[in-house]
Amino acid sequence: MTAPLLDVDDLCVHFPVHRGPLRRRAGTVRAVDGVSLQVFPGETLALVGESGCGKSTLGRAVLNLQPATAGNLRFEGQDLLRLGHTAMKAARKRMRMVFQDPHASLNPRLRAGEIVGEAFTIHGCTRAEREAGVAELLDLVGLGPEHATRFPHEFSGGQRQRLGIARALALHPSFVVCDEPVSALDVSVQAQIVNLLMELQERLGLAYLFISHDLHLVEFIADRVAVMYLGRIVETAPAAALFANPLHPYTSALLAASPSINPDRREAYVAVEGELPSPLNPPTGCAFHPRCPMAIDRCRAEMPPLLAFADGHEARCWRAAENLDASEPVTP
Template sequence: MTALLQIEDLKVHFPVRTGRFGGEKALVKAVDGVSLSIDAQETLALVGESGCGKSTLGNAVLGLAPVTEGRVRFDGRDLTTLERAERKAVWRDMQVVFQDPVSALDPRRSIAQSIAEPLEIHGIPRAQIRPRVDELMELVGLNPDQRDRRPGALSGGQRQRVVIARALALNPRLVICDEPVSALDVSIQSQILNLLMRLQRELSLGYLFISHDLSVVRHIADRVAVMYLGMVVEIGRAEEVFGDPVHPYTEALLSAIPRPDPGARRDRVLLQGDLPSPIDPPSGCPFRTRCPLAEPRCAESRPPLVARSDSHSAACFVRAPQG
């Protein structure tokens, strides 16, 4: 069966000017050789620290960031070879929910106008738009009587429901959720996550769920890909990554998850230093400068993703399977 989304050795490199007077040229290797796939009705969570390239990868899938090398295939079609007019048809099937509903919504437009926007852009007859907007509002838990309100009159959770309704307007098959609950109060986050999971069941959606918060990811992901400095360092089913992490970076992220019992014993893994610059990444394994297990060989070459099971792989020389 063909995957709904297939990312093959994707690279997104941005030229920048550096130096005191901006006279030197360099490359920001925001995404540097990532391969992923998402099946229909599956949630793949992409996690990592800010600056690791998660959102850039999502933007490249959407065509909002230029692809330097590699392929992005949606339902078997190579999106990197399509002209803009051809991509418009694909965009009906692939939508996005951004992090901040405040900036995602025009404060001058009513809720109904915001939800109707993609319908208008894609030429849906006017007579069909109003009933479709009301249907979408009810689907995400909003009262259609609120259709004439402006975003400023809504709570943060209600605004994000509007953004989700707009993303669903054209009946997409894949939704890219870029930190969709990070701007919300903790009490509201679970409501939006439950909404997303219900919608996935009812509408057969696939999700690329981008987040830095593994406690959020734990509730929604079928599989988890851990990203560090432009590359995936571990990927597997959620229960494998959370229950038996392999890469030291994954262990560090998991050790920072708050636990309900403050008295419970934990072995916190503290990372040394800051995330290196993607302009000048370390040689070999990009994590070696912060890794408590680093060995001299880690500086010599970049470790490949090695399978530990049919569904779980990690890129670590020290933790590589023996034999």
């Protein structure tokens, strides 16, 4: 079996909350709370969930841009959480990020060529290498050499995101975190950027962690899907299996609430109501039980482990374990 490119084990990112004039600690926000996942070479793992569930924090944490509180994080066999500054700088050549807002993520004072070439400068490339790399990258994302001298405000939204993708591909990475890369774009442009990402993946052999709330888009682009709720992964499955038969009630609720899913298909999913609980004071047991129409007493008392089912499915749900044959937990 192919070894994972990225192997995340029980990763936690907690933020202390301070209140009052003396800034006393009043609690902890568990933004990422014991997440385990793997991304394999050349695949797209989509990460979905409501706003505030911890998706973007996890995306930054797997690149070691956001310090982890606990857990293990291995990329291409290296333990990222224990690398020194020099080794981590070298590892960053292989792992990059495309940000959600293509306007806010680009320095307005730099020209496009300088933005794309910044990584070459940081990693000690010569001027000739930088200029050749910038020209190649602009062409790769559908921009011409004349764009190198323009400032970000002179581009359309789609062109700015192409520029952001070109910057992410500098120095030939093998893994890219795409943090809702089309959500800030017009619908007419979204398909162009998604098609570009898929073409680049096939051409360059890239692996993506694709963070999104658009489930129709996820169904189109993803090989596997991980569903996140209140800092935890509650279900993971191949995309086709997850859309055909979601095992966790939260996944079913996301599908039922998605306007992009065909209405005839949405009727097969279970809708729920209610707001995402505060991560500062999460419910006991299964965090989804206050909103779950199928919750049982065990859901309110015990946090279910992530259990393995058929078809590559993993789900953190006591009801699924009762109704289907489940193997031993795959994570604590």
